[in-house]
Amino acid sequence: MKKAFALSAFVVALVGCKSLVEKGHNLFEAGMYTQSAEYYEQALTEDPHNVEAQKGLALARNKILDKGLIDVRMLRLGGNQTGATLKLESLLRNQIDWQIEPFGAIASTQREELGYATQWLTQQAKQLSQSHYPDKFRYFEHSYAFLISNAQLDPLIANYRAPLQSKAHAQCTQMVSQATQSRFYLRQFAEKYCMSWSLPQNFHTMNEDPTRYSRIRLSPDFTIKLHQTSRQATALNTASLAFKQIFRESLWYSPIGQHTFDLDLTANLEHSRNVKLVSRQKHYTTVEERVNPHNPKDKLEVEVKKAYSYPVTEFTEHFSIDAVYKGVVAKQHLEFKVDDSQTHYTQSHYADFPQLGISPVQATFLDVDMRLDKQMRVLQSHFKAQLERVWEDTHCNGLIGAQHGEYILRCGKIDPKNEFVNSWFIKQFGLAYNEMAALYAL
Known part of the structure; x- marks a missing residue:
């Protein structure tokens, strides 16, 4: 086999x-x-x-x-x-x-x-x-690395690169002077920048970032009423843990964050299935031979009315879920709710009478796992989007020009095409944000 x-x-x-x-x-x-x-x-x-x-x-x-x-x-x-x-x-x-x-x-x-x-x-x-911006030359090298190697231009490039070192040193020195203890993104960028140009600097260790979070404390409150299985209860608990992971993958999380993010997650899940056994009946007419009462030696075809009875199991399902998360990040309230409900009827039987158009029927039940998973994914998607929106509101809108590039770098993380972000990078380095990100993994 x-x-x-x-x-x-x-x-x-x-x-x-x-x-x-x-x-x-x-x-x-x-x-x-x-x-x-x-x-x-x-x-x-x-x-x-x-x-x-x-x-x-x-x-x-x-x-x-x-x-x-x-x-x-x-x-x-x-x-x-x-x-x-x-x-x-x-x-x-x-x-x-x-x-x-x-x-x-x-x-x-x-x-x-x-x-x-x-x-x-x-x-x-x-x-x-001969440009004022050494990083334009560096990006040129990055963009055409294969061609430069193929054309054996490496010695020429090395000769041109040397004079640019002093310009990069000036840029490095300026960023280091601006990268104070509270400007974490600027400090990280300055470290990468200076080291890439072989200009290491002695930075103090960053211990705490008061603008970010190092922990998430999830408080789930689930009310679960299920007709038979606890599989959905397990799925709900597993889905709730995804909120922790989403937060850890967001820009709000950092090992040196100073705060704890509290998230309340409430969900009411109900699924019932009522069963009822009923008897169905279908009438039909058939022709049978009977003895002629007037002539016993003769037979007559007579129409006879009959009824075909068969048992049917009827199911009535009720499903509902209400789920909501609530939390506060950077003094902004996060909240979103999903709800879904349905009453579903189905039946099953094993009767098989083709002449009457009756064949076995199998019950089709609600896919509770799918409906639960869909609603939790909607909730998680909104949670991720709201975290990004609050980051953008906090670091792109209003404060983007403050702190000598700190908010520029923070804003670029979520909005790399932001006009203000790119104009700042072009003014400082001669390159747009995405070009500098390719060079320094911003």
């Missing part, structure tokens, strides 16, 4: 894999090379030794590379050398990931575009080395 099951599973997997390869072939023929490659990759995930998928993936990736190089050329000829170089950088990264070595016309095109890109990189490096 086990061997038969294993063989059946293998056949199903083989058919599924073949279908994925066929879809890959169809997309390849339609010129949709990226999508076809995805199907070949899925097929190889199911069967790593599928030769057709291996060949298809190699062809698709070569086509992606070929088309990508054409895009590079068109961008360059259109005067967008920055876009062309970024595209070429991406293609080189893919080649390394895919372990592809271009050949023929593709290799020739790539060499030509690498030549143009090298010229542009050399010009950009010289220009950025």
Whole structure:
């Protein structure tokens, strides 16, 4: 039996894999090379030794590379050398990931575009080395690391980087002077910044942050009335623990936080199922042969009315849940409530009388687990959103320009596209928030 099951599973997997390869072939023929490659990759995930998928993936990736190089050329000829170089950088990264070595016309095109890109990189490096903002040069290195290495420009980059050290030192010194004991985000950023430029500073240990929380104290109050099982009670307790995890993953939590966050979680869960056994009856007419009372030797067909009786079990379910959380963070009240209720009727029987359209029926009960899980996920989602909203209200609105960048950094965590945040970073470092975040893991 086990061997038969294993063989059946293998056949199903083989058919599924073949279908994925066929879809890959169809997309390849339609010129949709990226999508076809995805199907070949899925097929190889199911069967790593599928030769057709291996060949298809190699062809698709070569086509992606070929088309990508054409895009590079068109961008360059259109005067967008920055876009062309970024595209070429991406293609080189893919080649390394895919372990592809271009050949023929593709290799020739790539060499030509690498030549143009090298010229542009050399010009950009010289220009950025004279910039007032050392991090613009650093981001340039980060963005084109593969091309710089491929074009063997590392010695040139190193020569340009050295004079920028003094400018970075000035920036480091300024941030260190502003990063007082209470400016935690600015201090963390200053530490990363100075160390990245090989300018270590002696910072005092940060012991407590009065603006954040190191603990969450959850106070659950559950009223649970269930008809038969305690599984939902366990699920409710498990779901309540997710609130702790959501808070720990929020920006409000820090090991050096000074406060304890108190959250009250109240839930009333009821599920009852009433059972009733009833008798159903269905009338029908049939034809039977009877003896002719006037001529006993003769028989007559007579219509006879009959009733078919069968037992039916009727179920009536009542389900309801009311749940609410309440808490205060940064002097702002958090609260949200969900409720759901339903009365559901269903039945079951084993009667089987096809002539009357009667067949066995199985009862379909409410999926209480699903309904409970749905409402708790809604509650958790709102809790997460409210924590983010309060952080934004606290650190983005009104106070964003205070404390020499402390609130800028805090606001950027939740709103990296904030206009004020980006204007501050551009003014200070010549780069937008996301660009600096890529360099210093903000």
